[in-house]
Amino acid sequence: MLFIAGEQGLAFLHRHEAITLSETVRLWLYAPRVALVGALLLAFRRHYGEIDTRDLLKLRQVLISAAVGVMIFALWIKMDWTLSSQAAPPGFDPGILSDAPGRWIMITVRCIGAVIVVPIMEELFWRSFLLRYLIDNDFMAVAIGRLTWFSFLATTLLFGLEHHYLFAGMMAGALFSLVYFWTRSIAHCILCHAVANLGLAIYVLTTAQWQFW
Numbered sequence: 046m047l048f049i050a051g052e053q054g055l056a057f058l059h060r061h062e063a064i065t066l067s068e069t070v071r072l073w074l075y076a077p078r079v080a081l082v083g084a085l086l087l088a089f090r091r092h093y094g095e096i097d098t099r100d101l102l103k104l105r106q107v108l109i110s111a112a113v114g115v116m117i118f119a120l121w122i123k124m125d126w127t128l129s130s131q132a133a134p135p136g137f138d139p140g141i142l143s144d145a146p147g148r149w150i151m152i153t154v155r156c157i158g159a160v161i162v163v164p165i166m167e168e169l170f171w172r173s174f175l176l177r178y179l180i181d182n183d184f185m186a187v188a189i190g191r192l193t194w195f196s197f198l199a200t201t202l203l204f205g206l207e208h209h210y211l212f213a214g215m216m217a218g219a220l221f222s223l224v225y226f227w228t229r230s231i232a233h234c235i236l237c238h239a240v241a242n243l244g245l246a247i248y249v250l251t252t253a254q255w256q257f258w
Contacts (some may be wrong), residue, residue, distance in 0.1 A: 046154065048078040054256065058109065068141050069142060071220070072139065075154065075158065076151070076154050079157060080180050082157075083157075096165075096232050097170075101236065107233070107236065110236050112222055113223075114237040114241040115241070116220070122245070122254070124216060125256070127209065136256045137255055139152050155258065159242040164239040164242060165235055167238065168234040176197075177200055178198035188227055189230065190227075197222055200222060201215050201218040202218075210219075217241065245258075
């Protein structure tokens with residue numbers, strides 16, 4: 046959240062000509078964000094007892110969670126609707142980097158962030174923390190998989206607001222929460238999220254539809 050606020054602050058200063066922020070610099074700002082968040086997740090990994098990788102031994106649930114991830118990806122690229130007040134999404138085009146090694150490094154960093162770091166970080170926040178916190182302030186006492194209409198609808202809306210494509214974000218947030226409810230597993234939510242983001246990464250890289258990144 047601090048990184049997002051910082052980037053928006055830099056963009057604001059750039060728009061008002063207080064600083065000069067090139068597109069190349071904007072791209073590379075993603076790298077320290079992935080590195081720091083990834084390092085924090087790794088450092089505190091022993092505290093995430095709610096992520097039980099043994100849940101992924103249940104083949105039927107794994108296949109269904111992965112299938113929901115594919116469905117989220119397929120719906121996402123069809124739901125590229127924005128509110129009339131929104132500007133066009135800036136996208137994340139590595140083609141603006143002039144050197145080939147730099148482009149491939151940035152593509153690799155972006156894929157690691159989208160497919161590994163973001164699913165773990167967001168599912169810990171949205172499903173493990175916030176969804177349970179909206180049921181009880183003592184969220185650790187709330188069983189994984191428990192939902193109320195309020196927690197479901199609130200996190201669905203907020204998850205949508207986090208993304209440029211509001212309606213696609215709400216769709217994804219709702220389906221991730223349903224996977225959480227059905228599997229009673231944060232590991233399955235992470236898997237579903239990772240599959241959706243992997244599908245989107247492959248689609249963007251093969252079609253150059255950078256606005257989805």
